[in-house]
Each structure stands twice: as structure tokens, then as C-alpha cells.
Amino acid sequence: MSLDLALLPDGGVGWLDGSGETPDIVLSTRVRLARNVEGFAFTTRARDGERLRVLAQVREAATLIPSLHDAVTVRVDELADIDRLLLHERHLVSKELAGLDAQHPLRAGAAVLVGRDVSVMVNEEDHIRLQALVAGFAPERAWEAALALDRELGTRVPFSFDSEFGFLTACPTNTGTGMRASVLIHLPGLVLTKEISKVLAGLQQMGLTYRGLYGEGSEVVGNFFQISNQTTLGRSEDELLDHLTRVVRHVVEREAEARRVLLRDAGYIIEDKVWRAFATLRHARMLSFDEAMNLLSGVRLAVGLKLITGLSVYTLNKLLIFSQPAHLERLEGRTLSESEGLLARARYVRQMLAAEAPLAG
């Protein structure tokens, strides 16, 4: 089965549009809820038949749910490697669901329902991982969307719930609310002023945690961090969300302050750095993904500081997603060797900037 991305509502990446609060610092806000369907062993212990029945139940319920009325069901277990990687690069499926994680081979019944702002992973670590992903810093909007979907789904599919432990999940780190609320945040100011380690240590003390761009186990590249709640039990969803909101607001203020300090104390160094980054992106002939990410980080900082105008956050966001390996292979319509990948990335970035930001300067 091959994947037609054009069928996905907003290509499954509506959050890229650069709208919402502080889009240059907070790219997106996500709320995900982990649920299991009563009567079946959890995914990793279930038989193929059980997983397929779980999927059938979710699909049937989805037809009656308003926020999933135009959702597309993608049978991840039937996709070619490249398409699974593509969905992962779009943040629509986890590494585990896509079978890209050596520890967890692809499972029968692995699927994702992609709607507008919301999606449902089926047969991930838990039977159901539903999530709302929205642009900018919008925890309330994301929560409302996730909650509405959870209520709709929960009246049609019986979830495993216990009055003492809450929603029962495969990994006890998710037990209780099953909720992970996170923001994808860009913190170059704090990295450059070397304040970042203090901020990250502070997050951990406050019951929050951070990860790289692709969630669990991923490295931090391009100064992008995912900040989320660490615990899921003993506090209500509202409390967890309020806490995250307050702390993230504080981090955003610290980042803005760091940027002001940089501009004040080392303005010409920063200007030189970001313009060099922009020039490289505009003219380079070979770009690795990590290099592109770091350069994009510099240019994003410049756009936030209004040092470079005529370039939108939307374009930067698209570059971030579409310059990844599987996306480039799809664009080129063939498998790329390592050096071909470098060439293709540089070409794509040049063309994109020429088309969408011809007057940037």
C-alpha cells in the first residue's frame, strides 16, 4: 500500500502554519492521552487477532465522531518503509508504531487515524494514543480538542479504567490521567547565553521533563526542545496543564530576555551569525540534516528578532519538516544515497527560499 499524503487533512501538519501565540519560540502544543481497550491484553502482549479487533473497534467508533469525520485511516502495518518514515517525520506516528525502533518491530494492526488537529495512533505501546497537535503555544486549545475526542471515543469504546489508579496504561509512567502535554520550543537565546542547563535542571525539579524534536529518546538538535509533564498520577489534568503552562510561559520570558541580552551585548556577533546561516541556506550545494537544522535555528532566531524580514515562520516550519530524509526521497521520487541526500536537501532549501522568501533581507 502506498501513502497519498494529499488525502490527509492539511497533510497532517496543520500545525506548521505558524499561527498562535509566540510562534517563533513555541512551534506547537500537543496533548496526548493514552488509553487501552477493555477486554484485550495490552498491545505488546496481545495476539495479532486482538490488535486487529482493537483497530476495528476504533475505526467503527471513529465514523461517528465529529472531529474524526474527515479523518483518514492509514494502516501503518501495510506501508512501505519509506512511507512509515514519512509519517514519523511528520510527527504523526511514533518510532515504535512505525516499526522504526529496533526493539519494537512493526506490529499487525498498527494504524493511525489522521484528522484535522487530532490524530489517533492505534496499537502503539497502548491500544490508543489520541492526540491534539496545534500551532503555537495553545495548551487550552489542544486540551479541549483532545478531551472532546477522548469523550467521544470513550462512549463508544470501553477504556480500561480503575477508580484508584485511573486510566490503566502499559507503562506505569503513564498511569492515571494518561496525559502527556508538551510544547515544541525553540531556545537558541538560552543556549547561546549558556543559561539552558540551569533552565533544564529547573524543569526537572518542577516535575517537567524535556526531550529532542522527536520525543522520547531523541537528541536535541537545532535548539529545539520538547517540554512536557513528567508525572501523570496524583494530579488532575487541569493541574498538570496549568503547571506546564505557567512554567513554559516563564521559559518563554527567559528566552525573550536572553535574546534581548544577546542583542544588547553582542548584537554584531549575533547579526553576523544569523546572516551567515541565512547565506549558507540560500547558497549551499550540500547540506546534512543536522547542519540544516542548526542553520534554520539561526535564521528562526533572526526572524524572531526582526533582523531578517520577508521570511515567514511558516516557511521555516515547512523547511524543518520537508527537508528530512524520507520527504526528500519522496520529492525526488527515488531512493537517495547519502551524498545524493545532501545535494537534494540543499537544492530543496534553495528553491523553497527563492520561491517563498525572494525578498528576504
Add this chain to the structure above:
Amino acid sequence: MLCDQCKERDAVVHLTQIVENAVTQLHLCEQCAAERGVETTIATPKHPLGDFLKAVQQQAMVPSAEATRCAACGMSLKDFRATGRLGCARCYGTFQVSLRELLRRVHGSATHAGRSYNGPQPAPWQRANSVRELHDRLKRAIDTEAFEEAATIRDELRGME
């Protein structure tokens, strides 16, 4: 000496605080101290799951705990230690004693405080069917002397009837 906070475990951390010139002494167990953010010399791993699995390991050293298997999915604590994941929703009942302790370590609490959930309302005929089915299962469980399972089914039936 018992912990001033939980009044359950032995106090191992003795904290002397000076607040507005008044000296107070607080005696805490390791967990309550950690919950209050008091750093102790006992190193605690940063990653919650690491912490969790370590605790499972300790639990699993008790032979009886090691031998227990979930009646529904066959999961043992040993399996859990190897994968970090429980096998099914029933595992929460089977391993509840260990889990309470472990959840407290990971989350600082073992009791859900979030949204409640009632599940789909079954159609009347579905209800009648499942009550009948539960009665059958209860009988089977008693016949095979699976008393733990029988007790669970009985509770379920009480809830439904």
C-alpha cells in the same frame, strides 16, 4: 523512629530547619524526603522508569512476588522487569501491592486525581447477556477454585446488579 509525614516508614533523614530564628526538627523517611525535594546521600536515578524498574527488581527478589502471574495475561513481575510494560489491565489488580509502592516512587502519588470515566452505556440486551456471562464465569471460577478471580467477578457483578 517513624517518619513525621507518612507515619508509616522509619525516618532516615533528620532535617533541622531554622525559620525566623526558631529551630524545628523534621524526621522523614527516604521517600517523603524525596517528595519534599530534600536531597539525601542516597542517590536516586533521574529517569522515572529507571527508578521504577530498580524498585521492581527489589520487589522481584522476594520469591513469592516473583512467582505470581496475572491470571488474565500470564505476566509475571520478572516479565515486567524485562520489558517495563504490564501485560493487561488486570495486572494492576494482580500486582497492586507492588504497583502502589512503585507508582508512589514515580509520580509521588499512587491515587488517580484526574477525570473519572464510566465507559459506554451498554444496551439493555448487552447488559443482560454480560450479567449471565459473568454468572457463568463466576461458577467456573469457583469450580476450579480460582478464588481470586471469583472475587473479582463477584465485585463486577455487584457493580452491575
